[in-house]
Amino acid sequence: MAATVVQLTESKKQIQHTHRVFEGQKKAFRNNPMPSLTERKENLKRLKRALLAHQDKLVEAIDRDFSCRSRDESLIAEVMPSIQGINYTLKHLGDWMKPSRRHVSILFQPASNKVCYQPKGVVGVIVPWNYPLYLAVGPLVAALAAGNRTMIKMSEYTPHTAALFKEIIESMFPEDLVSVILGEADVAADFSQRPFDHLLFTGSTSVGKLVMRAAAENLTPVTLELGGKSPAIVSPDVPMEDAAQRIAFGKAFNAGQTCVAPDYILCPTDRVQAFVDEFRAQFAEMYPNLRDNDDYTAIINDRQYERLQSYLEDARAKGAELVEINPANENMKDGTRKIPLTLVLNTTPDMKVMQDEIFGPILPVISYDNLEGAIHYINDRPRPLALYFFGYDRSHQQQVVDNTLSGGMCINDALMHVAQDDLPFGGIGDSGMGHYHGKEGFLTFSHHRAIFTKQKFNSGKYVYAPHGTTAHQLVYKLFIR
Known part of the structure; x- marks a missing residue:
């Protein structure tokens, strides 16, 4: 009974902490809604330095959580792809951030079209236990590359890895940029109910349905990386x-x-x-x-x-x-x-x-x-x-x-x-929805903002009311065929 009371008290503290951090990240995003390429690259380099400096401790923590986790498997599947993902993103991020020029029909000329890739805001990431480092770092890399603030809920089944990762992140990033949340399943449930600007969940199909249901209350877009029988x-x-x-x-x-x-x-x-x-x-x-x-x-x-x-x-x-x-x-x-x-x-x-x-x-x-x-x-x-x-x-x-x-x-x-x-990387149907990794990760955590621009000359006035003019008839003859 006493243990249950302690757990409830700790969960309440974690939930309150989650709410406070979320509000802090929202405020920080409003103050800097479009981080520069330099800022984003520095954040990624900072993360890389931290992972390289603490890789042995991280591998040891994962081993403790599993009671026996192959060191080489942790290096191959957790550390190496995390570092390689950062390196690849650093190399290509400048190109990904450039606005995409789009075609403008002669009907609307003179004008220009482009798609700008803007940060969504505050991103939530829910991490499973099977690859606790890589499945935290991969989404974080994509979210930082896209210019977002990020909150990461670690699995309660890997407590040593979670505590160490939290310590590492707190030593490298301000809380209003990246924050790691610990706690039991009730904390995760509350986490999924926050009105994030995007939520990525990796885990089982059954829990994925619960996460999507909670996100729907806030119209939060989700990326679900589930499983199934491959x-x-x-x-x-x-x-x-x-x-x-x-x-x-x-x-x-x-x-x-x-x-x-x-x-x-x-x-x-x-x-x-x-x-x-x-x-x-x-x-x-x-x-x-x-x-x-x-x-x-x-x-x-x-x-x-x-x-x-x-x-x-x-x-x-x-x-x-x-x-x-x-x-x-x-x-x-x-x-x-x-x-x-x-x-x-x-x-x-x-x-x-x-x-x-x-x-x-x-x-x-x-x-x-x-x-x-x-x-x-x-x-x-x-x-x-x-x-x-x-x-x-x-x-x-x-x-x-x-x-x-x-x-x-x-x-x-x-x-x-x-x-x-x-x-x-992503699923379809029961195995999930949405993608990340590489450029797709950047795109997933970016808002694709369509921008139509015209200057002083306004060709559109030829279809303004009153209708039925010769100009209208010419426009219809040229473009409705």
């Missing part, structure tokens, strides 16, 4: 070693706790056993042991661990064949939150692994008879955040591209589309 198609003729190796990397990375991880495999019926055998071999080569292997990441917390175990138990009870890949045959259920990567064969639609996004090291393998059947299987389900196709036949590649829809796609790779600075 399929990987193994083609009839791809070398199995190539496909299995790349899928194993994509699924084992962060122990499958990645929104774009392959969620299930579509494999030709006559190649399923070959896939299982090759996948087992490739995984074992990457992770010869699991329990004390710092390369193999643990599940974030007990709640997620129990959820994943319940998926396996549900599949087993309903007749699935579970292929646990545990190369050293270690005891993984005694004092560890690590789960061996497990293939699930002979699935049925009523199994939880086929209904929910898995978000862990469990990989159903579903057979198909022809490529058209695999495409129909995907299209019968909600549109995924990512889609992976493994096969070198160009006609098969194009067939999948033309006949499916997903947020993003890789051909003969997994995850890597997210790391491309010049590709937009």
Whole structure:
């Protein structure tokens, strides 16, 4: 009871703090609504210096939050793309900020049209737990590049990373420019109700619906980066070693706790056993042991661990064949939150692994008879955040591209589309809406202001009332045809 009271008191303080910071950022934006290119670049450089100076501490904090998070995975997926994203933005920001000249019809000449990219104001960012640094920094880079003030709500499931990131940001930026908010789910709920000028949420589809509902009360535009069940198609003729190796990397990375991880495999019926055998071999080569292997990441917390175990138990009870890949045959259920990567064969639609996004090291393998059947299987389900196709036949590649829809796609790779600075990242349908990364991030957090300009001579007067003049008839004859 006492703990609950303390939590409520702390949440109340955090909510009050959120409101105060929000009002402060609104006021600061009004005082400087169009930061210069120099200001924006300096803010990005300041962020880069902070990340480089504290990268070891950040990696250690993420490791503590997961109980075991591969240092290299944190460098590869958190630190490196954050730094590369800043570098890319610094290089191109000047061009992005330039007004875009647009065509003016002869009907309205002499005049000019342009689109100016102005900051929206105060941006809110809600960060998930699976990549707590990169999914905070990526949106922040885009928001700062576009000239906005930014408030970032960190996940309560990564408290060490959140506290350190808050400390770093506070040491580098004034509170009315960038602020990090801590707190439990009730703080996040209140955060989503603030009348931001734009709100970006990364997380589950179910919570995304709540965020969008809260934002709708303020007509706040949202970017939702959700998840879903991202399929990987193994083609009839791809070398199995190539496909299995790349899928194993994509699924084992962060122990499958990645929104774009392959969620299930579509494999030709006559190649399923070959896939299982090759996948087992490739995984074992990457992770010869699991329990004390710092390369193999643990599940974030007990709640997620129990959820994943319940998926396996549900599949087993309903007749699935579970292929646990545990190369050293270690005891993984005694004092560890690590789960061996497990293939699930002979699935049925009523199994939880086929209904929910898995978000862990469990990989159903579903057979198909022809490529058209695999495409129909995907299209019968909600549109995924990512889609992976493994096969070198160009006609098969194009067939999948033309006949499916997903947020993003890789051909003969997994995850890597997210790391491309010049590709937009975002979902469609149940997997989200809107894009960011690179130029698309700048555009997302900018207001595209259309400006029509004319000077002293006014050609428009020829269509002013009274109507029915010879000038009107000439205009109609020339332009209504």
